[in-house]
Amino acid sequence: MSTSVKPYHHGDLRAALLAAAIESLEAGEPFSLRAVARRAGVSPTAPYRHFADREALDSAVAIEGFRDLRADLEAALAGPTEPAAAAAPEEVITALGVAYVAFALRRPAVFRLMFGNECDQEDSERVHASEHLHQMLNQSIASLFPGANNSNLSIALWSVAHGLAFLHLDGKLRPQTSDDVAARVKSAVGALFALNNNTSGG
Amino acid sequence: MSTSVKPYHHGDLRAALLAAAIESLEAGEPFSLRAVARRAGVSPTAPYRHFADREALDSAVAIEGFRDLRADLEAALAGPTEPAAAAAPEEVITALGVAYVAFALRRPAVFRLMFGNECDQEDSERVHASEHLHQMLNQSIASLFPGANNSNLSIALWSVAHGLAFLHLDGKLRPQTSDDVAARVKSAVGALFALNNNTSGG
């Protein structure tokens, strides 16, 4: 039993705080520095040894979120169809969009943290995490459309997914099952692909 | 001088609080109930006579925001080209998108209030304000593309504008002059219109 006496030092408090923060967020609880400290079983101001301020904790969580989102998107790219077989661009883009929106709805609080506030441009690590995502999207689009200038298209398609994610998150598009949402993303992408074809979305 | 002695009752405190709230937001100051009360020259708890809680004030501000945004979009519709002359769909959509993103960047805090949190579905007035906007977009798209089912297209295009707005707001697309942003919106819309044409955005 003597092994369970809590030592003065935690061991890896930084990681514990990060985990606690994500748990708090995912549980829908109010995400406060104090609450996170409580959950980690540590004094209210202990986190300041590891994070300069509240926003630094935010950023650390956001960075993890960006990593997870990238993983989801890469899984979607490699997913249903064999990666070797060149899938139709519309299918690939739909898969990316569905994965993007699904991530947002599955982990709404983290997604909001990642995107829902002006990111401190001084925080180079956080800025880099979001740029890394951006680059990944650019490359995906570039490989789908080996044309000249697809940075515009890349931004446009990112915006579609991002907008769909936030409109669903904020309840502007009505509550749906995740299947419904996926269908909606698919329809939206389809409508865009049909835009200049017959001037009428399916 | 006796005319300036502050009366016990304010007269129209609700309106004054709303105005103060918007001023606070637009000034980039932290938007708290107490700060709003202070700005209106009234005790910290006076607002509770007019707003059930903090969120009720939020909603009231958001509703004004929705009204303003609709006005901007309608101005964009009636704007550059004569409303009688049937403008090309791409131009109209670009104009709408530019107006939408411009609103978001001109009044970022209000825009975040309108969209950046789960809207209380119980607050029927607020829900209605956002649905009104949605309907207006639907009708615009419907009149541009008199096809069968354009609700998908409408959602897709709304998402593009919404995503562009938030990605700019959150610094995910780099800081730009408002002209740059407008050009970006235009390019994005152009890339989408060219999507299935030559599989390469201009």
Place this chain on the structure above:
DNA sequence: GCGATATGTTTGCACTGCTTACATCAGCGT
């Protein structure tokens, strides 16, 4: 051993949203 250093605690401040009890005023019936 011993001192520097990293880590966690205590205390305290200013701020927040919100509740409860109280003060002031306006309008109305008598």
Place this chain on the structure above:
DNA sequence: ACGCTGATGTAAGCAGTGCAAACATATCGC
């Protein structure tokens, strides 16, 4: 003119927050 009633604003106080400063404790290099 008087006083009641309801609407509006105030005062005091609670729990919670982010944060800074001073203090305590454990770890590591010498």
